[in-house]
Amino acid sequence: MKFAVIGGTGLIGSQVVKNLNAAGHEAVPHSKSSGVDVISGQGLEEAVAGADVVVNLTNSPTFDEASPAFFQTSMDNLLAAARKGGVGHFVILSIVGTDQVPELDYYRAKTLQEHLLANGQIPYSIVRATQFMEFMDAVLSWTADGDTVRLPATPIQPIAAKDVAGAVAEVAAGAPLNGIRNIGGPDVFTLDELGRITLSHKGDNRTVVTDPTAGMFAAVKGDVLTDKNAHLAPTRYTDWLS
Numbered sequence: 001m002k003f004a005v006i007g008g009t010g011l012i013g014s015q016v017v018k019n020l021n022a023a024g025h026e027a028v029p030h031s032k033s034s035g036v037d038v039i040s041g042q043g044l045e046e047a048v049a050g051a052d053v054v055v056n057l058t059n060s061p062t063f064d065e066a067s068p069a070f071f072q073t074s075m076d077n078l079l080a081a082a083r084k085g086g087v088g089h090f091v092i093l094s095i096v097g098t099d100q101v102p103e104l105d106y107y108r109a110k111t112l113q114e115h116l117l118a119n120g121q122i123p124y125s126i127v128r129a130t131q132f133m134e135f136m137d138a139v140l141s142w143t144a145d146g147d148t149v150r151l152p153a154t155p156i157q158p159i160a161a162k163d164v165a166g167a168v169a170e171v172a173a174g175a176p177l178n179g180i181r182n183i184g185g186p187d188v189f190t191l192d193e194l195g196r197i198t199l200s201h202k203g204d205n206r207t208v209v210t211d212p213t214a215g216m217f218a219a220v221k222g223d224v225l226t227d228k229n230a231h232l233a234p235t236r237y238t239d240w241l242s
Helices: 013-022 044-048 067-084 105-118 133-142 161-173 191-201 237-241
Strands: 002-006 026-030 053-056 089-095 124-129 148-151 180-184 207-210
Touching: 002 013, 002 044, 013 026, 013 161, 044 067, 053 067, 053 161, 067 089, 067 105, 089 105, 089 161, 105 124, 124 161, 133 148, 133 191, 148 191, 161 180, 191 207, 191 237
Parallel strands: 002 026, 002 053, 053 089, 089 124, 124 180, 148 207
Antiparallel strands: none
16 A cells, blocks of 8 residues: 655654555655645645555644644645545544643644544544653653652553554554554553653662642643553563663
8 A cells, every 4th residue: 555654754653654664565754854744735735646545643843822723734734635635544643541631732732633533534543642652851851950850640651652653554554443542551650650760770860759730741630641451562661761
């Protein structure tokens, strides 16, 4: 099959392209650097022409109140191009529990993206992943202050980017789900615990202070960002750190 992977040069997209091509498909990466702009619409029709499947892995440049507008415009443009091109399957990557955290602008934006796809008249699949292991350094940086890092005890189920890419490629190569598949890492940690494990492994002597008000994940109530019934990926966080 032929795949148009929009956002195909990023952390997940580049690995999705590699996996699909290794499986004998033709997966072509598209991004701003290749002249494809999901906001202006430049190059979109050409990018999806002849594609059996569109995989949209583009992401908002910000996590703030501007993110819903990004997903509204990009999905409107991509869905229009895909309909015109006769695409038979449209895939996006979203977040486990995204519709359970309306307090966060970015999570509302991803929920909007899901709704636009589900109502977009093209057979579709949504892959919802738990938090990427690769983002832990950024999470630590948000609330670092001198010798301490403040983190809430929010339950997190970290998953490796390579496992996310494998799942996206598998779903994209299959029949449309016309629904959602949840994927997650094999273990659940509280975020403060995960911070301590990470710093210890790096030989970082900073102290993690449990603070229920600290950082973006403080807005999360309960364990909505985890799913023990999800398709579980094999890579454990401690093995990934090593």
